[in-house]
Amino acid sequence: xxxxxxxxxxxxxxxxxxxxxxxxxxxxxxxxxxxxxxxxxxxxxxxxxxxxxxxxxxxxxxxxxxxxxxxxxxxxxxxxxxxxxxxxxxxxxxxxxxxxxxxxxxxxxxxxxxxxxxxxxxxxxxxxxxxxxxxxxxxxxxxxxxxxxxxxxxxxxxxxxxxxxxxxxxxxxxxxxxxxxxxxxxxxxxxxxxxxxxxxxxxxxxxxxxxxxxxxxxxxxxxxxxxxxxxxxxxxxxxxxxxxxxxx
Amino acid sequence: xxxxxxxxxxxxxxxxxxxxxxxxxxxxxxxxxxxxxxxxxxxxxxxxxxxxxxxxxxxxxxxxxxxxxxxxxxxxxxxxxxxxxxxxxxxxxxxxxxxxxxxxxxxxxxxxxxxxxxxxxxxxxxxxxxxxxxxxxxxxxxxxxxxxxxxxxxxxxxxxxxxxxxxxxxxxxxxxxxxxxxxxxxxxxxxxxxxxxxxxxxxxxxxxxxxxxxxxxxxxxxxxxxxxxxxxxxxxxxxxxxxxxxxxxxxxxxxxxxx
Numbered sequence: 001x002x003x004x005x006x007x008x009x010x011x012x013x014x015x016x017x018x019x020x021x022x023x024x025x026x027x028x029x030x031x032x033x034x035x036x037x038x039x040x041x042x043x044x045x046x047x048x049x050x051x052x053x054x055x056x057x058x059x060x061x062x063x064x065x066x067x068x069x070x071x072x073x074x075x076x077x078x079x080x081x082x083x084x085x086x087x088x089x090x091x092x093x094x095x096x097x098x099x100x101x102x103x104x105x106x107x108x109x110x111x112x113x114x115x116x117x118x119x120x121x122x123x124x125x126x127x128x129x130x131x132x133x134x135x136x137x138x139x140x141x142x143x144x145x146x147x148x149x150x151x152x153x154x155x156x157x158x159x160x161x162x163x164x165x166x167x168x169x170x171x172x173x174x175x176x177x178x179x180x181x182x183x184x185x186x187x188x189x190x191x192x193x194x195x196x197x198x199x200x201x202x203x204x205x206x207x208x209x210x211x212x213x214x215x216x217x218x219x220x221x222x223x224x225x226x227x228x229x230x231x232x233x234x235x236x237x238x239x240x241x242x243x244x245x246x247x248x
Numbered sequence: 249x250x251x252x253x254x255x256x257x258x259x260x261x262x263x264x265x266x267x268x269x270x271x272x273x274x275x276x277x278x279x280x281x282x283x284x285x286x287x288x289x290x291x292x293x294x295x296x297x298x299x300x301x302x303x304x305x306x307x308x309x310x311x312x313x314x315x316x317x318x319x320x321x322x323x324x325x326x327x328x329x330x331x332x333x334x335x336x337x338x339x340x341x342x343x344x345x346x347x348x349x350x351x352x353x354x355x356x357x358x359x360x361x362x363x364x365x366x367x368x369x370x371x372x373x374x375x376x377x378x379x380x381x382x383x384x385x386x387x388x389x390x391x392x393x394x395x396x397x398x399x400x401x402x403x404x405x406x407x408x409x410x411x412x413x414x415x416x417x418x419x420x421x422x423x424x425x426x427x428x429x430x431x432x433x434x435x436x437x438x439x440x441x442x443x444x445x446x447x448x449x450x451x452x453x454x455x456x457x458x459x460x461x462x463x464x465x466x467x468x469x470x471x472x473x474x475x476x477x478x479x480x481x482x483x484x485x486x487x488x489x490x491x492x493x494x495x496x497x498x499x500x501x502x503x504x505x506x507x
Contacts (some may be wrong), residue, residue: 144337150305150329151400152335161351165339240339 019231030211035219038212048201052220054089055186055197058114059228062121070126070178071171074133077140079163084134095127099185103192110194117186125178132174133167140166172236179228187221198224251316251404251436252279258310258461259297270461271297275311275472277455277464281403284430284437286447286454290498294462295440296332298406302438303329303406315404325353328397330407334389336381336396342368343377346382346395367395370429385416394429404436413447421440423450424478444494451480454490456497466497 003011015032022031030038042048047180066216077084102123140163146152148162190199198221205213254277260270271294279285287295302313304322312319315326323329323367328349336345346364354360356369368377371391381389390410397405411419423446431436441447447454448470458465468490481487493498 063412100282144335146305147331150323151396152305152323152325153349153352159351161348165337168339183325 016222019146027209027211030215034212035215039218039219041221042201042213042216046201047196048220051197051201052140052224055190055199055228056224058117058197059121059182060185062118062186063125063179065118066122066125066174066182067129068180069122070174071133072132073126074135074174075163075167078134078167080136089128090183095131097234099124100186100192103189104187107193117189117197119193120189121185122183123242125182128178128181129171129174132177136167136170137163137242139170140164169240172240175236176229177230179232180225183221183225183228231236249281250278251281251283252277252438253314253317253504254278254298254302254311255314256311257298257300257301257308259306259312260309260461270274272308273461273463275462275464279436279438281433282436283453284439284451286439286441286451287457288441288444288447288454288460288494288498289457291442291466293457293459295442296456297463298457299329299406299408299438299440302404303327305329307480325400326402326407327404328400328402330390330393330397330405332412334381334386334393334413336389336392338381341378341380342373342384342392342395345381346394346399348350349396349400363401364395364399366429367398368392368396368490370432371395371425385418386414387422390422391413391425394426398429398433398435402435404438407437407439409440409442412441417445419476426450427474431479444498445482448477448487448490448494449478454494456494468494483493 016158017029018029021029021034022034026034039048073091077088100118103120105119106116109237110119143164146163148158153162155213186197187199187202189195190197191203192199194200194203198217201217202221205217254275257272257275258270259272262291263266275298277285287298297306301308302320304313304320304324304327312318315324331506337348340348343361343364346368347360350360350363354363365377366376367373371394373391373395376384376388384392384486390413393410394405410421414422426437427450431499437451439447439450452470452474454468454470456465456468457463470490471486471507472484
């Protein structure tokens with residue numbers, strides 16, 4: 001997708017406004033040129049790139065585990081009513097607990113190292129896959145269950161060739177939400193326990209009241225988020241090209 | 249020879265609060281091997297329920313259904329179902345959809361695809377085997393549904409208002425196509441429809457169902473020999489008479505139902 005002249009003009013206008021605001025209170029609003037200078041400084045002097053790489057690596061590791069666990073759980077509660085009745089209320093409750101409320105327990109269990117970050121990402125993210133996968137599984141059975149029965153398709157063949165492909169558009173929609181939530185979890189996790197990464201960069205900059213650096217790191221986080229979402233979206237479209245996207 | 253015997257079949261549902269609803273009651277029907285029988289009736293009369301009972305998708309609560317003399321306990325490879333809403337797998341191509349019921353049955357992939365292609369050709373879709381369902385018109389999608397049913401080489405085709413979702417023109421073309429395929433393959437067909445014209449044009453016998461609980465109100469033999477020509481059948485005075493009789497029966501029934 002190429003940006004239209006109009007949206008480019010909009011971006012230019014916003015940047016110009018920001019630059020103008022920066023001439024009055026640079027310590028408060030910073031400005032595009034100051035942020036750009038800061039980005040270059042961070043990349044040169046600081047460990048911006050290794051920190052970003054480390055953050056993304058943790059995120060991807062946790063997200064992969066979370067997606068596997070969450071999708072499997074969602075499939076099971078979507079497929080077996082008994083499991084849904086038994087576990088769905090707890091899962092719904094877990095979904096609505098703010099991430100921050102889980103952090104103390106995670107610290108007690110996992111300390112403040114890499115293990116803590118991974119656990120936080122998994123806990124915050126797996127749940128976002130459960131409901132799309134459960135809905136997808138139910139929808140898939142509703143749409144194709146009778147067909148499968150009429151043509152005596154059952155067991156693993158039913159699972160792999162009917163239920164899962166039918167649920168895929170829902171799972172893909174869940175992937176996009178979950179990758180964003182994974183980024184949030186890892187950054188917040190780093191911020192809260194001071195584990196080196198994007199979150200701690202923001203934390204340090206905040207402590208020094210350095211608006212330039214806060215904006216610069218936030219921009220980097222934004223770019224990482226946008227890149228991940230785009231990649232997942234692209235992969236999702238490849239996977240379910242046969243059908244318009246669904247939103248959940 | 250008799251392909252299907254429906255012996256005093258009833259189907260009732262117990263709803264919330266233990267309230268019992270009879271969908272079908274005392275159904276007796278015999279479908280000859282290689283025959284074409286239509287089940288005709290107003291919406292809600294249970295004709296689709298009866299067809300699903302014949303396939304074994306829905307268990308009966310009374311009586312027995314025998315296919316080839318053997319009571320059925322569920323769906324089987326001797327029967328294949330064609331759905332009103334096509335029920336294709338949207339992520340599979342035309343070929344993939346027709347191959348679907350053969351997977352796990354025919355072990356050689358080449359053999360599965362050869363079989364599927366034979367029926368795809370029979371329904372006239374050879375140029376579209378790599379297309380996905382959403383790229384096809386409704387009529388073409390139902391052709392895929394028919395090819396899929398034929399691919400398992402069943403003795404009996406159970407068709408649930410297969411052309412109900414199609415526009416009038418496509419519907420007539422599909423009827424002619426279906427007769428051609430029926431004459432070519434010699435399958436036994438049970439065809440559910442609410443269109444009197446469709447039932448008369450296609451079938452050798454029309455069983456008219458009354459409204460809930462569904463019973464067989466009457467059976468009509470349709471005297472035209474196959475292969476049928478559309479204009480000669482529809483223009484024939486016996487066609488008009490039969491049409492009139494069935495309409496009267498249906499109208500009377502709807503009337504009785506509303507009282």
